[in-house]
Amino acid sequence: MMPLRRALVDSDAISANVAHLRTLAPAVHTMVVVKADGYGHGAVRAARAALAGGATWLGVADIAEALELRAGGITAPVLAWLHAPAEDFRAACAANITIGVSRIEQLEALAAIGGATVHLKVDTGLGRNGVGAQERDALFARAAQLHHARVITLEGVMSHVAGTSRASDMAQGDDFLVAMAELREHGVEPELRHLTASAASILHESLRGTMVRFGIAAYGIAPSPELTDIGVRPAMRLETEIALTKRLRAGDGVSYDHTWQAEADTTVALVPLGYADGVPRQSSGNGWVEITGVRYPVVGRVAMDQIVVNVGDDDIRVGDRVALWGDPADGTPSAAEWAAWSDTIGYDVVTGLGRRVARLEWQR
Numbered sequence: 136m137m138p139l140r141r142a143l144v145d146s147d148a149i150s151a152n153v154a155h156l157r158t159l160a161p162a163v164h165t166m167v168v169v170k171a172d173g174y175g176h177g178a179v180r181a182a183r184a185a186l187a188g189g190a191t192w193l194g195v196a197d198i199a200e201a202l203e204l205r206a207g208g209i210t211a212p213v214l215a216w217l218h219a220p221a222e223d224f225r226a227a228c229a230a231n232i233t234i235g236v237s238r239i240e241q242l243e244a245l246a247a248i249g250g251a252t253v254h255l256k257v258d259t260g261l262g263r264n265g266v267g268a269q270e271r272d273a274l275f276a277r278a279a280q281l282h283h284a285r286v287i288t289l290e291g292v293m294s295h296v297a298g299t300s301r302a303s304d305m306a307q308g309d310d311f312l313v314a315m316a317e318l319r320e321h322g323v324e325p326e327l328r329h330l331t332a333s334a335a336s337i338l339h340e341s342l343r344g345t346m347v348r349f350g351i352a353a354y355g356i357a358p359s360p361e362l363t364d365i366g367v368r369p370a371m372r373l374e375t376e377i378a379l380t381k382r383l384r385a386g387d388g389v390s391y392d393h394t395w396q397a398e399a400d401t402t403v404a405l406v407p408l409g410y411a412d413g414v415p416r417q418s419s420g421n422g423w424v425e426i427t428g429v430r431y432p433v434v435g436r437v438a439m440d441q442i443v444v445n446v447g448d449d450d451i452r453v454g455d456r457v458a459l460w461g462d463p464a465d466g467t468p469s470a471a472e473w474a475a476w477s478d479t480i481g482y483d484v485v486t487g488l489g490r491r492v493a494r495l496e497w498q499r
């Protein structure tokens with residue numbers, strides 16, 4: 136029997152998306168980012184699918200995520216770029232994880248181990264991770280020194296764009312060129328130069344460098360509202376079964392605070408997925424689900440374990456399959472639509488699945 140709450144993951148869709156994105160935004164290398172458990176799709180599963188689609192690199196935020204890939208048998212290059220204040224890099228180095236470095240202290244920790252492969256992460260204007268403008272020169276000088284002494288291998292330089300506007304993205308690209316010129320003055324020219332994630336990789340050919348980094352688009356979700364038509368298909372379907380149906384009279388209320396009341400006699404169906412499973416509570420009053428190819432509205436508040444849908448006089452029964460998000464080609468809402476109903480982004484929707492939701496391969 137299928138688990139009651141399940142996120143079906145279509146590995147072939149991830150592979151096909153990656154293959155398609157490689158033609159849409161070609162670069163020497165294509166990294167697929169599988170942080171946050173592969174954006175909720177399962178990190179090892181997503182990594183395998185991405186590599187099958189032609190990815191040559193995998194990216195994660197932290198080292199625990201990188202080591203999970205190695206434990207899952209993934210031998211491809213993996214880059215991790217966000218570390219604990221006093222991170223111990225020994226296990227990562229032993230597992231051949233490439234380290235993104237934003238602080239000189241990280242560099243010294245790696246120097247003490249020896250043999251690490253490093254990408255320097257430069258903040259070119261996002262104002263987040265990556266070495267700041269004031270600390271950049273010292274980091275570059277020390278990294279170059281360690282590289283020349285063969286203590287580390289300085290393989291890459293990276294940044295991340297903010298996507299605020301075309302002009303600001305281009306300004307970041309210009310600063311990235313300045314950073315590379317500074318490294319050249321120190322006698323280093325890293326082979327891998329990368330700063331664009333899904334949106335900027337597609338939008339800005341001039342910023343692609345020698346590697347593009349795809350996260351959300353690989354999972355078939357638009358990276359921004361202006362990029363809804365990029366030819367990828369959703370790789371996740373969140374589904375369950377109707378647990379109960381009941382007839383309501385006009386005026387009957389549903390769920391906490393009775394924010395919805397039946398206008399006429401109707402049938403409602405109970406869906407055993409709630410905010411603990413990743414259904415955004417913010418969507419209360421706005422969501423839609425698909426049952427047997429037809430969309431029905433979610434009514435009343437999203438609760439921890441359940442939501443209620445109004446099916447009118449349709450013949451919907453206990454045990455009928457119900458999907459919250461998946462592929463619109465099946466009549467199912469997309470994760471992006473759920474995001475719009477919840478005042479958030481598709482990234483937030485797919486990464487928000489709770490522990491009760493089983494991940495299974497999606498056999499279409």
Ligand SMILES: *Cc1c(COP(=O)(O)O)cnc(C)c1O
Nearest residue numbers: 168295332333348349350351352
């Ligand atoms: C998360 C992340 C990505 C992927 O971003 P998407 O918008 O999902 O494509 C790429 N690079 C870095 C540094 C990231 O943190």
